[in-house]
Amino acid sequence: MKVFKKVSILLLLLFVLGCKSNSKEKESETLTPEKIDALLVKNTFKASNGLEMPYRLFSPDDATNQKKSLIIFLHGRGDRGTDNGSQIYHEAGFITNKNSLLTNEMQANYPCYILVPQCSDKTKNEEWAKWIGNTPETPFEGLGKDGSYHINPTPSESGEAALELIEKTIQNNNIDANRIYILGLSMGGFGTWEFVARKPQLFAAAVPMAGYSDPSQIETIKHIPFWIFHGNIDKWNPVEGSRNMYKLLSEKNADVTYTEYENTQHGDAFKEAFKEQELITWLFSKSK
Numbered sequence: 001m002k003v004f005k006k007v008s009i010l011l012l013l014l015f016v017l018g019c020k021s022n023s024k025e026k027e028s029e030t031l032t033p034e035k036i037d038a039l040l041v042k043n044t045f046k047a048s049n050g051l052e053m054p055y056r057l058f059s060p061d062d063a064t065n066q067k068k069s070l071i072i073f074l075h076g077r078g079d080r081g082t083d084n085g086s087q088i089y090h091e092a093g094f095i096t097n098k099n100s101l102l103t104n105e106m107q108a109n110y111p112c113y114i115l116v117p118q119c120s121d122k123t124k125n126e127e128w129a130k131w132i133g134n135t136p137e138t139p140f141e142g143l144g145k146d147g148s149y150h151i152n153p154t155p156s157e158s159g160e161a162a163l164e165l166i167e168k169t170i171q172n173n174n175i176d177a178n179r180i181y182i183l184g185l186s187m188g189g190f191g192t193w194e195f196v197a198r199k200p201q202l203f204a205a206a207v208p209m210a211g212y213s214d215p216s217q218i219e220t221i222k223h224i225p226f227w228i229f230h231g232n233i234d235k236w237n238p239v240e241g242s243r244n245m246y247k248l249l250s251e252k253n254a255d256v257t258y259t260e261y262e263n264t265q266h267g268d269a270f271k272e273a274f275k276e277q278e279l280i281t282w283l284f285s286k287s288k
Helices: 002-026 032-041 103-110 157-172 185-198 215-221 238-249 266-273 278-283
Strands: 039-044 052-058 069-074 112-117 175-185 207-211 227-231 254-261
Touching: 039 103, 039 157, 052 157, 069 185, 069 254, 112 157, 157 175, 157 185, 175 185, 175 278, 185 215, 207 215, 207 266, 207 278, 215 238, 227 266, 227 278, 238 254, 254 266
Parallel strands: 069 112, 069 175, 175 207, 207 227, 227 254
Antiparallel strands: 039 052, 052 112
């Protein structure tokens, strides 16, 4: 009888330790670059303007049939093209970092679709945004030293196609239209500011990182929650632009947070931003 009790206790301890071990393994789940690339399924979208836009789409497990959030990520200028390669998401820390939203654990807490379109490079001036002065001959004319520009009434081909793709993605998937989030860095920061200005009723929250912006759009976008990021020694896109948008939005009592990193250059600001522990929690707390 005593032997039986000892064996039972030993088996119970082994079971408990095994459960703890499995729990730790789940907590420490990491995704290889190959796994991430496979989860972000390659597609091509034929826009009404004729542009064929490559994009990646991550679709969550829809077993519960519950409507999911949608996150759009806009990459930087150096990642334009038509190849639909991993460079279009490689700087998106919420995809590639240790706590990737693609893991089962993060999806359990933050179920979402993730859309990553690729901007065309068909002309030198093709960007997510389109400003007055931006032409194939003068791609950067119209960008102020204060980090601002004036939005062009007509969007870029890639900008127009991406906004159409977002709408189609919402229509064709089990997505909560009240929880559409957009993040972008550098050229994608431009695009984040611009997309919310062109479609102000579409987005529940926006995270522009180190991009130029149009201050004249404040009235149009003041109802949207923002978390703005910039490095204070950015040599490419002036930090003054983000400072000014934060100031103007604050004056309108908008839901806006601004994080400026000391002694931080352009690309390093993105890395730091995606390390912010509260970023994902903040994003998913927002709803229209």
